[in-house]
Amino acid sequence: xxxxxxxxxxxxxxIFAGFxxxxxxxxxxxxxxxxxxxxxxxxxxxxxxxEYAQSRQFLAYKDGKCVGRIGAIISDKANQKWNRKRIRFTxxxxxxxxxxxxxxxxxxxxxxxxxxxxxxxxxMGFCDxxxxxxxxxxxxxxxxxxxIHNAPYYKKHLEKLGYEKCVDWVENRITVPKEVPxxxxxxxxxxxxxxxxxxxxxxxxxxxxxxxxxxxxxxxDTAKHLYGEVDLSDAQIKKYVKQFILMxxxxxxxxxxxxxxxxxxxxxxVPTLGPASKKSHGRLFPLGWVRMLYAPFAKPDTLxxxxxxxxxxxxxxxxxxxxxxxxxxxxxxxxxxxAETGPMLExxxxxxxxxxxxxxxxxxxxxxxxxxx
Numbered sequence: 001x002x003x004x005x006x007x008x009x010x011x012x013x014x015i016f017a018g019f020x021x022x023x024x025x026x027x028x029x030x031x032x033x034x035x036x037x038x039x040x041x042x043x044x045x046x047x048x049x050x051e052y053a054q055s056r057q058f059l060a061y062k063d064g065k066c067v068g069r070i071g072a073i074i075s076d077k078a079n080q081k082w083n084r085k086r087i088r089f090t091x092x093x094x095x096x097x098x099x100x101x102x103x104x105x106x107x108x109x110x111x112x113x114x115x116x117x118x119x120x121x122x123x124m125g126f127c128d129x130x131x132x133x134x135x136x137x138x139x140x141x142x143x144x145x146x147x148i149h150n151a152p153y154y155k156k157h158l159e160k161l162g163y164e165k166c167v168d169w170v171e172n173r174i175t176v177p178k179e180v181p182x183x184x185x186x187x188x189x190x191x192x193x194x195x196x197x198x199x200x201x202x203x204x205x206x207x208x209x210x211x212x213x214x215x216x217x218x219x220x221d222t223a224k225h226l227y228g229e230v231d232l233s234d235a236q237i238k239k240y241v242k243q244f245i246l247m248x249x250x251x252x253x254x255x256x257x258x259x260x261x262x263x264x265x266x267x268x269x270v271p272t273l274g275p276a277s278k279k280s281h282g283r284l285f286p287l288g289w290v291r292m293l294y295a296p297f298a299k300p301d302t303l304x305x306x307x308x309x310x311x312x313x314x315x316x317x318x319x320x321x322x323x324x325x326x327x328x329x330x331x332x333x334x335x336x337x338x339a340e341t342g343p344m345l346e347x348x349x350x351x352x353x354x355x356x357x358x359x360x361x362x363x364x365x366x367x368x369x370x371x372x373x
Contacts, residue, residue, distance in 0.1 A: 031274030068094030133366025169343030
């Protein structure tokens with residue numbers, strides 16, 4: 001018999017936050033989250049998203065052992081923006097036992113019905129900088145620090161539980177060329193020239209801070225068109241800056257500015273952070289914080305493309321080509337062999353088509369599932 005436990009105390013929250021790392025510790029492709037970040041994400045006093053969202057977390061026990069977890073989020077802000085009545089499931093993991101997965105999803109579905117929700121979808125987080133998308137293809141490839149790893153059997157469980165595809169995200173693995181393709185370089189130069197733009201870079205993290213407000217304006221302007229997303233509040237921006245600023249290598253922060261010193265586009269890539277988190281088992285202490293601080297300045301074989309954003313005014317003018325060209329220049333200089341894209345909506349052909357100019361494979365696919373309540 002499966003017992004579902006509602007997370008109420010800090011001890012249970014720690015089990016919830018660390019369950020994925022523990023479950024996939026011996027799976028080399030799984031890159032764990034930092035457990036301290038995950039605990040903060042589900043602590044109302046530490047996550048400003050609780051200003052507009054509610055959340056509950058559940059643990060599944062069988063024969064006295066924790067065998068699964070699932071989180072639930074009701075984002076009033078997203079439901080108002082998209083005119084929906086949806087509850088999100090998030091951070092879902094379970095052993096290959098239908099009794100366990102059914103009990104976990106039943107807990108979230110029942111809460112959704114209590115709150116008069118009409119649909120459940122996920123995995124989705126609080127915002128676009130949070131976790132989203134269940135892995136359904138590409139299990140043999142190492143994941144990114146910002147993405148979810150799960151076992152192949154999850155897909156069968158979701159289908160059996162009555163869930164259907166809502167949207168898919170795809171990811172690419174690019175072999176970094178010895179030099180930027182001539183056509184790509186010429187396109188980037190033309191885009192900058194015709195739109196009276198230039199590429200800006202910060203010399204250090206202190207200098208980068210002055211660009212932070214504009215960077216998040218670009219992120220908000222871009223995310224408003226993405227599936228299920230809402231603007232980040234000022235408090236959320238401060239949270240994410242504090243969470244990620246020390247993990248950034250400024251040479252991989254690309255900013256495109258216009259003549260009025262307004263930011264038109266922004267791109268962030270980082271040397272892969274996953275192995276550092278993996279080696280530390282998702283913990284900052286005793287040595288995890290050292291590994292995470294050093295990782296952005298190491299020279300691994302893989303670069304992860306976290307974010308590309310362009311404000312509406314400059315959409316369809318070729319600015320992503322500039323961001324990609326500049327990122328590739330930095331990767332080539334550091335002798336990096338591969339670049340991994342973050343999840344891209346499969347319908348976003350404007351971005352996906354840019355990678356055709358490189359030696360690229362589409363190697364992972366993620367799914368957002370949906371079900372009527």
